[in-house]
Amino acid sequence: MNTIEKLKILTDAAKYDVSCSSSGSSRKNSKTGLGNGAVSGICHSWSEDGRCISLLKVLFTNKCIYDCEYCVNRRTNDVSRAEFSPRELADLTINFYKRNYIEGLFLSSAVIKSPDYTMELLIELARILRYEYKYNGYIHMKAIPGASSDLIEKMGLLVDRMSINIELADRNDLKLLAPEKNYNSILSAMDDVNNRKIQAKNEIMVYKHAPKFLPAGQTTQMIIGARKESDLDIISKSESLYDNYSLKRVYYSAFVPVVKSNLTEMIDKAPLLREHRLYQADWLLRFYGFRSKDLLNKENPTFDLRIDPKTNWAIENIEKFPLEINKATYDELIKVPGIGKVYAKRILAARKFRKLDYSSLKSLKISTKRAKNFILADGKYYGIKFSSKSELKNYMSLSDSNSYEQLSFI
Amino acid sequence: MMKYLIYDGTLEGLFTVVFDYYGDIFNTTIEKESDQLDFFEKEFINTDLKKAQRVKKALEDKISPGFLKEIQRNFRSKDLNKENLIARMIRLSFHYGRNFCGSENKYAIKFRENLKNYGSELHTYKGLVRFSKIQEDFLCSEIAPENDLIIELALHFLKRMPKEKFIIYDKNRNKAFFSIEGKFELVEIINLKIEESDEEEFYKSLWISFYDAISIKERKNSKLMISNMPKKYWKYLPEKNRIKIKKKETKKKPYDGTKELN
Numbered sequence: 023m024n025t026i027e028k029l030k031i032l033t034d035a036a037k038y039d040v041s042c043s044s045s046g047s048s049r050k051n052s053k054t055g056l057g058n059g060a061v062s063g064i065c066h067s068w069s070e071d072g073r074c075i076s077l078l079k080v081l082f083t084n085k086c087i088y089d090c091e092y093c094v095n096r097r098t099n100d101v102s103r104a105e106f107s108p109r110e111l112a113d114l115t116i117n118f119y120k121r122n123y124i125e126g127l128f129l130s131s132a133v134i135k136s137p138d139y140t141m142e143l144l145i146e147l148a149r150i151l152r153y154e155y156k157y158n159g160y161i162h163m164k165a166i167p168g169a170s171s172d173l174i175e176k177m178g179l180l181v182d183r184m185s186i187n188i189e190l191a192d193r194n195d196l197k198l199l200a201p202e203k204n205y206n207s208i209l210s211a212m213d214d215v216n217n218r219k220i221q222a223k224n225e226i227m228v229y230k231h232a233p234k235f236l237p238a239g240q241t242t243q244m245i246i247g248a249r250k251e252s253d254l255d256i257i258s259k260s261e262s263l264y265d266n267y268s269l270k271r272v273y274y275s276a277f278v279p280v281v282k283s284n285l286t287e288m289i290d291k292a293p294l295l296r297e298h299r300l301y302q303a304d305w306l307l308r309f310y311g312f313r314s315k316d317l318l319n320k321e322n323p324t325f326d327l328r329i330d331p332k333t334n335w336a337i338e339n340i341e342k343f344p345l346e347i348n349k350a351t352y353d354e355l356i357k358v359p360g361i362g363k364v365y366a367k368r369i370l371a372a373r374k375f376r377k378l379d380y381s382s383l384k385s386l387k388i389s390t391k392r393a394k395n396f397i398l399a400d401g402k403y404y405g406i407k408f409s410s411k412s413e414l415k416n417y418m419s420l421s422d423s424n425s426y427e428q429l430s431f432i
Numbered sequence: 433m434m435k436y437l438i439y440d441g442t443l444e445g446l447f448t449v450v451f452d453y454y455g456d457i458f459n460t461t462i463e464k465e466s467d468q469l470d471f472f473e474k475e476f477i478n479t480d481l482k483k484a485q486r487v488k489k490a491l492e493d494k495i496s497p498g499f500l501k502e503i504q505r506n507f508r509s510k511d512l513n514k515e516n517l518i519a520r521m522i523r524l525s526f527h528y529g530r531n532f533c534g535s536e537n538k539y540a541i542k543f544r545e546n547l548k549n550y551g552s553e554l555h556t557y558k559g560l561v562r563f564s565k566i567q568e569d570f571l572c573s574e575i576a577p578e579n580d581l582i583i584e585l586a587l588h589f590l591k592r593m594p595k596e597k598f599i600i601y602d603k604n605r606n607k608a609f610f611s612i613e614g615k616f617e618l619v620e621i622i623n624l625k626i627e628e629s630d631e632e633e634f635y636k637s638l639w640i641s642f643y644d645a646i647s648i649k650e651r652k653n654s655k656l657m658i659s660n661m662p663k664k665y666w667k668y669l670p671e672k673n674r675i676k677i678k679k680k681e682t683k684k685k686p687y688d689g690t691k692e693l694n
Contacts, residue, residue, distance in 0.1 A: 026641050033645035053614075057592050065660075066559040067671055069647035072656025076559075079646060114638070120571060120596065121563045122589075123639050159592070278650070294651075371534025378536070385536045 023104060025114065031104040035084040035095055036130065038280075039243070040273040044076040044125035044160045046238035047182040057119060057126075057159025059182060059237070064125050077128035077162060078118055082106055082144060086132035090200040091283040092189075092248050095132045099281055105134070108147035116155050126160025126182075127151070137168040145173065148180035162238070167203050171214050175235075178218060183238035183270070186211050191259040195249040199285060215240050216267040239270035246300060247293040248277040248286055254314070254323035257303050261314045264307065271308075274300045295327050298424055303331040309363070310356050328419035333359040336396055337411050337418070343396040344403055347383075348373055359418065360392025380404050391421055435460045436474040439515070443507050444484035450519050451483040457523045462515040487522070495525050499533065502547055508580040509546040517542055550579045557585050560665050563598060564636075565629040571598040572626055574668055582609055583618065590616060599624075636670040643671040 045063030065074035083105035084095040094101060106114075111129075118124045129147070133140050144163055151157040161181040165174050178184055186208055190196045193205040215236065222235035242263060244256060260272040276297035279289050303325065306312040310332070317331050318324070326334050336343060336359050345354055347369055355366040365388050372378060372386055380399040383390050390397075395405035395414065408414040437453065439445035441464045453460050465476070491500045503522070506514055520539050525532050533540055563571035571593070575582070582602045586609035589598060594614045601608040601624050608621045666672035 026638055029638055030641050030645050033642050037646050037648055051591055051594065054595050056595070060558070062555075064555070064559045067643065067669065068657045068660040069643060070654060070657055071647045071649075071651040072653035072660060073647075073651075074660065075643070075646060078642070080642075117635055118639065120593070121565075121635060121639075122559075122561050122573070125559075368534070371531070372536050374531045375528070375535035375537075382536045385538075385541065387541070 025110065028104040028106060028110075029080065029114070031102050032081045032084060032106065033079070035101075035132075036079050036081045036128075038094070038275065038278060039079060039128075039130065040275045041162070041185065041241060041243065041271075042074060042076045042079055042128065043271070044162075046270060047160055049158050049160075049182060049234065049237055051158045052156060055156035055158045056116070057157050059158070059160055060125065066122065066124055076125045077160065078115055078124045078126070079128040080106075080111070082111065082129055082131035082140070082147070083134055084132045085134050087135070088133055088200070088202045090203070091285050092199050092245060092277065092281070094280050096281065108143055108150055112147055112150040112155065115151060116157060119157070119159055126162070128162040130164035130185075131166065133166055137166040138170055138173060140166045141169040141173040141177065145177050145180065148177065152180050160238075165211060165215075167208055167211070169211075171211070174211060174214060175218055178215060178236045179233050182236065183241060184215060184236055185241040185243065186215070187243045188212075188259075188263070189243070189245055190249065191244055191251045191256045192249065195251065199248065212240065212242070212263070212267045212269070219268075240267070241269055241271040241273065243273040243275055246274050246276050246297050247289065252323040253296070253300065253303075253325045254318040254320070256300060257307065257314045257317065260304060261307055272304060274304070295424065296325070299325040299327060299331060306332055306335075311353060312357075326415065329415055329422055330359070330424075332357065333392070333418050333422070334415070337414050340411060340414070344398045344405070345396065346398045346401070348377055348400065358393050358396045360389065360394075360396075365393075392418065433459065437462045438465050438474050438476045439463075440465050440479050442479060443504065444481055445477065445479040446507070446515055446518060447484035447487040448480045449477045449515075450522055451480070451487050452477060453519075454523065457519050460516075460519070462519055464515065490526075491522065495530050499525065499530065502533070502543070505550050506543060506546045509550045510578040510580075511542070511546050514546065517546075550581065553577055553579050554581045554584055556665065557581065558588055560661070560669065561585070561589070561600065562668050562670060564632045566626050567629070569597060569629075571596055572601065572624075573599070574601045574603055574624075576603045576667070578604075580605060582607065585609075586611065586616070586618075590614070640671050640674065 043063055045061060047059030048061050049059040051058040063076060065076050067075040069075055084101070085103045085105055086095045086097050089096045089098055115127045119126070129144060131140055131144060148161060148163065151161065162183040162185070163177055163181045165177060165184055165186045167186065188208055189200060189203065196203060196205050219235050219239070222232065225232035244259070246256065256274070263269045263272055274297050276293050277286070277289060279286055303317055306317065307314065312335070316335055325331055336357065345358060347355070352366050352370060355361055355369060356363055368386055368388060369378065372382065377400060380390070380402065383399065390404070395418070406417060408417065435453070435456070437449055437460050439449050439462060446462065449462055450457065488500065491503065503518055506518055511517065517539060521543050524537070524539060533543065557575060557577060561573045561575060563573045566572045575585070582600060582605070586600050589600070590611055597612045599608055599610055601621060606621055607618060608624065609618050610616060
């Protein structure tokens with residue numbers, strides 16, 4: 023089989039993976055090396071589905087010994103199989119990188135022979151890139167579940183970001199859908215990685231040239247909607263992962279029923295809007311100072327799909343609003359629906375110079391379409407009159423572009 | 433009365449104008465020297481490096497080094513009226529301080545808009561530049577940016593590829609950045625003759641195969657793709673600008689340049 027055919031098969035098998043981020047690594051190039059990390063990440067193209075292409079995202083192989091119910095590559099599924107050699111994929115990566123097609127490599131793999139055997143092949147590939155080609159660009163690899171901890175450490179010393187996929191928010195669902203994977207071993211691998219990263223940080227404080235360990239941290243992925251887990255289950259799980267293992271990101275992947283299985287046959291469509299709302303909530307956890315209990319609770323365990331979680335929170339806590347834009351702190355401003363970090367910074371910078379009124383927002387090119395119901399500008403309210411929370415929710419759902427676009431498809 | 437001033441087109445020249453007319457800057461219109469000889473009622477300001485240096489130093493010390501950098505980027509932006517904008521921004525910022533830049537004043541807003549436009553075009557090009565291997569093992573790319581960003585763009589690649597030979601050619605401005613194993617220069621170019629190497633077709637077709645395979649057909653969304661990657665960038669992208677990919681005869685198995693493992 024030639025490289026083009028392999029590339030087609032192994033890209034096709036990797037395409038459902040959500041992550042393609044190349045951000046977070048500040049790895050520098052050496053004088054004779056090739057490549058470096060770009061902290062903000064760089065997109066190199068956009069595919070026909072509108073998603074950014076940043077990394078060469080492929081599987082090392084799709085020949086798998088496992089039989090997970092949700093996976094296209096399960097051994098009982100009838101698909102064409104292929105496998106790269108470490109050298110072949112390293113050469114491809116370097117040649118794509120030099121042409122600036124990609125920002126780096128994102129590699130995961132099916133499990134051939136055993137988890138450790140597969141890990142060793144991936145590590146060999148990373149070794150060729152780093153040591154033979156002196157490549158300092160971005161590498162994101164997925165650790166193989168069940169691989170031994172010293173191999174995970176070895177990989178961590180070579181790559182920028184590692185992910186260990188938790189797959190499902192509920193451990194019993196994992197047992198059912200991926201009987202050969204083990205929830206405890208996934209969590210303990212995450213814990214190992216986290217501890218090793220803390221250790222590397224301390225070493226760098228002592229020896230300047232101590233080796234980097236996963237400068238862009240670790241991430242994980244959860245499948246959404248394959249079982250009956252609630253939104254609350256999912257974001258509480260994410261929150262605990264952020265708290266306990268300092269993950270950089272949790273990715274959510276709406277379950278696409280690509281393989282037939284008795285366990286998932288009641289699902290006929292990927293819950294894309296739900297996935298979108300979870301991402302919005304995830305952002306609120308990581309960057310906006312929210313906790314999962316602010317967003318959902320046992321009485322209300324599901325997101326209102328019509329409006330984003332921040333708007334929902336603001337309406338549920340409407341007594342905290344409206345906020346005066348000349349007085350509100352940065353942390354308060356970013357909690358206003360329709361105002362994010364960019365707008366908040368712009369408001370802060372502009373009011374240092376002069377007191378702002380409603381027309382100032384217009385000249386600062388800040389859209390007030392969504393924010394107007396939650397702010398005061400120089401003491402004045404320009405929002406709509408509403409008599410109940412549900413009335414305001416209805417009104418806000420009209421200006422939610424996702425809600426409108428996606429619900430109208432259904 | 434409005435005074436018409438001509439400068440030589442360099443940032444030092446513009447700083448000299450600011451130095452000479454600082455107090456009266458709001459009554460001036462500054463233009464770059466051009467081929468059209470209409471010096472009628474226009475004064476040509478000779479560039480004075482000492483004066484320019486004093487302006488530069490004052491900007492750094494009294495406002496901030498960041499502000500100087502923002503001026504440099506504005507100066508290389510596509511804004512046709514940038515000279516007047518920069519001159520007024522300097523005067524206003526010395527008067528009100530660094531905070532003026534973030535204000536809702538119309539000059540400050542335009543100044544920030546130029547920065548944003550320059551910055552986002554630079555960032556987009558960092559991703560969308562495509563190199564191909566040409567004669568003498570040079571990696572070569574052509575760009576057609578709206579802002580004059582070639583130097584910052586090239587320095588980005590210089591950090592990445594200090595050991596490669598590469599060329600970035602700005603077709604809009606007829607200049608090219610040459611880098612040979614870390615040594616570089618910016619040269620004026622009338623016509624660049626490029627012969628792609630034989631391996632180029634192989635890597636382009638690999639890249640196109642990857643591009644097609646990575647997209648999820650069930651989620652096709654061309655509108656989103658185009659809004660993320662506007663068509664003006666497509667010209668130099670192999671995946672978007674597919675000149676006929678030659679179909680090789682199927683009788684002979686083509687050698688793809690790599691060895692098989694199995």
